[in-house]
Amino acid sequence: MIDVLRRYRPVLANRRYLLLLLSSVVSEAGDWAARLALTWLMYLLTDSVMAAAAVLVVSVLPAAAFGPWLTSATARWDHRTAAISCDLTRAGLFAVVAVHPSPLTALGAAAVAGMISVAFESHRSAWLPHVTGLDELGTAVSLSHALSDATVIIGYAVGGILLGLLGVSGVLWVNVVTFALSAAVLVAVGSARSVEDDDEAPTGIRAAVATLLADRVLLVLAALATLAVAAATGIEAIALPVLTRDAVPVSVTGIVLAAAAGLSLAATLALPGDWTHGRAARWVGLLIVAAFGGCGFGLLFGSPVLTSLAIIVTGLAYVALVPANVLLTVTFPAQLRASIFSVLGATLAVMQALSAVVAAAAVDRFGTTGLVGLCAVLTVLALILLTLRIRTPQGRTEQSA
Numbered sequence: 001m002i003d004v005l006r007r008y009r010p011v012l013a014n015r016r017y018l019l020l021l022l023s024s025v026v027s028e029a030g031d032w033a034a035r036l037a038l039t040w041l042m043y044l045l046t047d048s049v050m051a052a053a054a055v056l057v058v059s060v061l062p063a064a065a066f067g068p069w070l071t072s073a074t075a076r077w078d079h080r081t082a083a084i085s086c087d088l089t090r091a092g093l094f095a096v097v098a099v100h101p102s103p104l105t106a107l108g109a110a111a112v113a114g115m116i117s118v119a120f121e122s123h124r125s126a127w128l129p130h131v132t133g134l135d136e137l138g139t140a141v142s143l144s145h146a147l148s149d150a151t152v153i154i155g156y157a158v159g160g161i162l163l164g165l166l167g168v169s170g171v172l173w174v175n176v177v178t179f180a181l182s183a184a185v186l187v188a189v190g191s192a193r194s195v196e197d198d199d200e201a202p203t204g205i206r207a208a209v210a211t212l213l214a215d216r217v218l219l220v221l222a223a224l225a226t227l228a229v230a231a232a233t234g235i236e237a238i239a240l241p242v243l244t245r246d247a248v249p250v251s252v253t254g255i256v257l258a259a260a261a262g263l264s265l266a267a268t269l270a271l272p273g274d275w276t277h278g279r280a281a282r283w284v285g286l287l288i289v290a291a292f293g294g295c296g297f298g299l300l301f302g303s304p305v306l307t308s309l310a311i312i313v314t315g316l317a318y319v320a321l322v323p324a325n326v327l328l329t330v331t332f333p334a335q336l337r338a339s340i341f342s343v344l345g346a347t348l349a350v351m352q353a354l355s356a357v358v359a360a361a362a363v364d365r366f367g368t369t370g371l372v373g374l375c376a377v378l379t380v381l382a383l384i385l386l387t388l389r390i391r392t393p394q395g396r397t398e399q400s401a
Contacts, residue, residue, distance in 0.1 A: 019186070029158070034171055037172065039056075060350070071119045080186055088183050093112055122345055159171060208340045225320040231317065243304075259315075260311055263312055267287070275327055280326075281386075284382070359374070
């Protein structure tokens with residue numbers, strides 16, 4: 001425990017980094033609470049798992065189609081300006097839903113907010129090396145991911161309670177306030193141009209795709225980690241109706257989802273700070289095997305307790321993105337980062353939507369047993385990755401922040 005604290009001490013002394021973390025915690029916690037509220041609203045109105053999953057689907061499909069374009073269009077913006085603009089716009093969208101909480105306005109706002117979120121996350125990821133420098137980047141990314149898991153815990157746990165106390169509109173107003181507070185905190189972080197004066201101009205989507213395809217090893221790692229996160233998100237999207245069908249109270253479902261984030265948080269804090277391609281491959285493989293091997297077992301021999309544990313263990317899948325994100329950041333130059341993260345974010349969005357639809361259809365048709373096959377496929381892919389001997393390509397050097 002002392003070694004862990006010693007490793008995180010330098011980034012914890014970085015005021016700008018702490019402000020960036022605070023912004024993330026505030027805005028994301030409200031967002032997760034709002035997602036729980038919208039999911040519950042759709043399920044109550046339709047009594048359909050597919051309708052509940054539609055909240056996730058409409059959040060990610062427009063993001064995949066237009067998110068990278070929006071990031072590219074704002075590539076020359078100061079990262080702080082771009083992030084604050086995204087926060088304030090999303091606050092306005094959810095304010096509209098809070099005033100008129102119909103399914104139509106809810107799904108419409110979720111769609112536009114999802115697109116804006118891709119640009120926000122891309123600018124924030126590209127902003128991070130300017131705040132921490134590359135020496136502490138691995139530790140900073142791990143801690144950021146851990147805090148992101150903590151916001152899910154807060155969002156789901158508190159969201160379930162607020163849903164009972166304030167209703168859907170009340171939870172949405174809480175989300176509006178968190179976006180506004182996040183924007184206020186970002187003002188104090190300090191400006192950071194997307195590239196410095198002596199860097200090349202920001203590149204577009206085609207150049208980002210070509211660069212990713214040229215590094216086959218890193219592409220495989222990023223693709224498998226993205227697939228795992230998408231599958232975990234799909235299971236999470238239908239967790240509420242799956243758990244309630246097993247007689248788990250709706251207020252407890254938030255705690256189950258929060259526990260999954262808690263497990264992800266604990267695993268993230270245990271990650272090493274430095275990454276090579278081989279070490280990243282081993283960690284990605286092990287995390288996916290643990291997440292979906294355990295989930296498949298719990299669903300196959302389901303009971304209220306085992307089904308809850310199956311949902312919880314999928315939280316390990318989210319950790320697989322940490323080593324992939326660190327390698328992506330240190331491998332590619334500054335002018336490529338925002339576009340690369342937007343492409344990967346859009347890809348993740350498409351896969352999340354497909355996973356949510358497949359998971360919902362499987363549960364509607366076959367019950368929870370329909371998810372076991374998905375878990376088995378991912379476990380086999382991860383086991384194959386673990387059998388490969390992957391090394392960092394020779395001549396690879398880290399890029400400057």
